[in-house]
Amino acid sequence: MTWLQKSTIYVLLIFLATIYSVPLLVMLSGSLKSPTEIQANPNQLIPQSWQWENYVTAVRSMPFWQYLSNTLVLCLGSVVGTLLSCSMAAYAFAKLRWRGRDKLFAVLIGTMLLPWHVTMIPRFLLLREVGLYNTLGALIVPTFLGDAFSIFLLRQFFRTIPEDISEAARIDGLSEWGIYWRIILPMSVPALATVGLFQFVAAWNDFSGPLLFLSNKDKFPLAYGLEQFVSSYADQTHLLLAAATLFTLPIVILFFFAQKTFLKGIATTGLKD
Structure with missing residues (x-):
């Protein structure tokens, strides 16, 4: 297998892995947002304010x-x-x-x-x-x-x-x-x-x-x-x-x-x- 073929396979695998990981990233991102931020910026992956207490509240609920x-x-x-x-x-x-x-x-x-x-x-x-x-x-x-x-x-x-x-x-x-x-x-x-x-x-x-x-x-x-x-x-x-x-x-x-x-x-x- 040539260098070009290996590179193509790796690029394809990375592309597919990225697509499949998007739902997980959205879930993880949303779990760290406030309710207001989720409604205002639902597609922004990086939260403006990291709400770690969401996990504590979920566990206690x-x-x-x-x-x-x-x-x-x-x-x-x-x-x-x-x-x-x-x-x-x-x-x-x-x-x-x-x-x-x-x-x-x-x-x-x-x-x-x-x-x-x-x-x-x-x-x-x-x-x-x-x-x-x-x-x-x-x-x-x-x-x-x-x-x-x-x-x-x-x-x-x-x-x-x-x-x-x-x-x-x-x-x-x-x-x-x-x-x-x-x-x-x-x-x-x-x-x-x-x-x-x-x-x-x-x-x-x-x-x-x-x-x-x-x-x-x-x-x-x-x-x-x-x-x-x-x-x-x-x-x-x-x-x-x-x-x-x-x-x-x-x-x-x-x-x-x-x-x-x-x-x-x-x-x-x-x-x-």
């Missing part, structure tokens, strides 16, 4: 720390459930030989075509019958039952691990559980981190789940709590933007620190058919 605590419990529980269930299922599909494996995997992939709304009512009825309605468990427990996309992603990565390693471990007397736990998982950290990051972001942003399963305000996560905040402070744009910034900032920080592992997991997944 809702049970922010309770929402954050609920969200962290939900996200961490969902990540643990997804990694355990999906990695075990992916190992079975990638490394074990059993009758009907490929056909069942095709059925599993087919379930990705079903929208969440199709299973919404049966899932609600089932979780209500087992006593999980209005608890965070209603949102966490289903993640321990696997997710088609995460299983697919991990299966593709597991298949890139040479089978000779597993065969050598079996000859040495290691059980399938030992191979999975002591060999495959340690070698799959990038893929596991990618799946964990996907699930963390999905749980963090989930609005439909809490809307369906939760009715107690003390159990609301940030995504649903933010909607309640919007309903109460719809006319105070500066507080809404401050609350939205607080909601977005942890995800941005998480991706910033995990981007190398995340990109490595994406790049090395699916290299082997």
Whole structure:
């Protein structure tokens, strides 16, 4: 690749990154403005007077720390459930030989075509019958039952691990559980981190789940709590933007620190058919 081609690619990437960052910059800028300045200069990115107290007011105007605590419990529980269930299922599909494996995997992939709304009512009825309605468990427990996309992603990565390693471990007397736990998982950290990051972001942003399963305000996560905040402070744009910034900032920080592992997991997944 020539110098001119590299320069063109970099310029294009910077241009696209700038376009995608504009909404975030507008949100951040508006969160630091006074209500008067937002109305007078809505398109000016740099505030004339930096209103840091907007964040303090936003936090005090809702049970922010309770929402954050609920969200962290939900996200961490969902990540643990997804990694355990999906990695075990992916190992079975990638490394074990059993009758009907490929056909069942095709059925599993087919379930990705079903929208969440199709299973919404049966899932609600089932979780209500087992006593999980209005608890965070209603949102966490289903993640321990696997997710088609995460299983697919991990299966593709597991298949890139040479089978000779597993065969050598079996000859040495290691059980399938030992191979999975002591060999495959340690070698799959990038893929596991990618799946964990996907699930963390999905749980963090989930609005439909809490809307369906939760009715107690003390159990609301940030995504649903933010909607309640919007309903109460719809006319105070500066507080809404401050609350939205607080909601977005942890995800941005998480991706910033995990981007190398995340990109490595994406790049090395699916290299082997």
